[in-house]
């Protein structure tokens with residue numbers, strides 16, 4: 001098991017035998033508009049990734065579907081050869097169509113191709129963590145993941161993947177995956193206003209499995225709530241800082257991967273996530289998603 005010390009808010013977490021900072025970075029926003037094509041400011045995108053590494057962030061979330069292929073190539077250009085402490089988590093199971101949609105690509109041959117593409121684009125021999133992305137753009141959808149997950153387990157046995165996770169998954173799919181092979185993380189939509197996974201988070205915490213909320217700041221629709229604004233103004237902080245600080249306090253197994261295409265926002269988010277929240281603040285914030 002690797003060890004890691006950090007001054008980043010939230011400290012560290014173990015994804016299997018990989019120590020990561022709980023404050024991570026989600027690379028999706030580095031692609032072009034609606035996550036299609038290259039960024040308008042390529043140098044700016046590379047600067048964000050280098051700043052993330054310079055700040056000591058050791059967990060970067062990506063996918064071959066971002067761009068497609070854009071964020072993986074930017075990560076490689078900015079950060080390869082990677083430091084031993086950096087862990088890149090990728091996702092397979094969705095592709096992109098001409099309209100920018102995210103059709104599923106979960107047949108065994110799709111998954112094998114996606115894993116090999118990720119290895120090539122990121123310049124790696126083994127992917128640290130691969131999430132099987134389920135459901136669709138509307139959210140998790142019921143159905144067995146067995147064939148797809150077993151394909152990833154086979155690629156893991158071949159040494160191409162170190163650890164597995166699931167994303168956009170129902171509670172039943174998380175349980176089904178765990179009945180097939182160990183997982184180190186679940187990546188689902190969750191934030192102050194979307195609390196559908198509260199029970200799952202607590203259950204996973206008890207099992208030592210990370211919960212990685214996507215859209216921690218609301219994604220394409222920034223979080224808006226009068227209670228959030230009230231707490232933020234009382235603390236002289238931004239709503240984003242409060243939202244991130246709340247997630248770190250919500251459960252020790254929550255890892256943050258807020259996205260940004262701006263170095264200034266990245267620095268703001270790192271500083272803001274360390275905001276102390278009182279019991280009164282937490283009680284008020286807790287009401288938002290209830």
Ligand SMILES: NC(=O)c1ccc[n+]([C@@H]2O[C@H](COP(=O)([O-])OP(=O)(O)OC[C@H]3O[C@@H](n4cnc5c(N)ncnc54)[C@H](OP(=O)(O)O)[C@@H]3O)[C@@H](O)[C@H]2O)c1
Nearest residue numbers: 026027028061167214215216217218219258259260261265
């Ligand atoms: N598994 C899945 O299906 C799935 C789905 C979606 C996302 N993800 C992952 O989750 C990560 C996080 O989600 P996300 O990036 O879509 O959404 P997010 O982190 O909730 O929000 C990102 C948005 O917030 C803005 N923002 C960030 N910091 C800010 C600040 N300090 N001030 C003002 N605006 C700020 C960003 O704009 P600027 O660029 O202007 O800062 C961007 O528009 C993604 O990067 C991706 O890796 C996974």
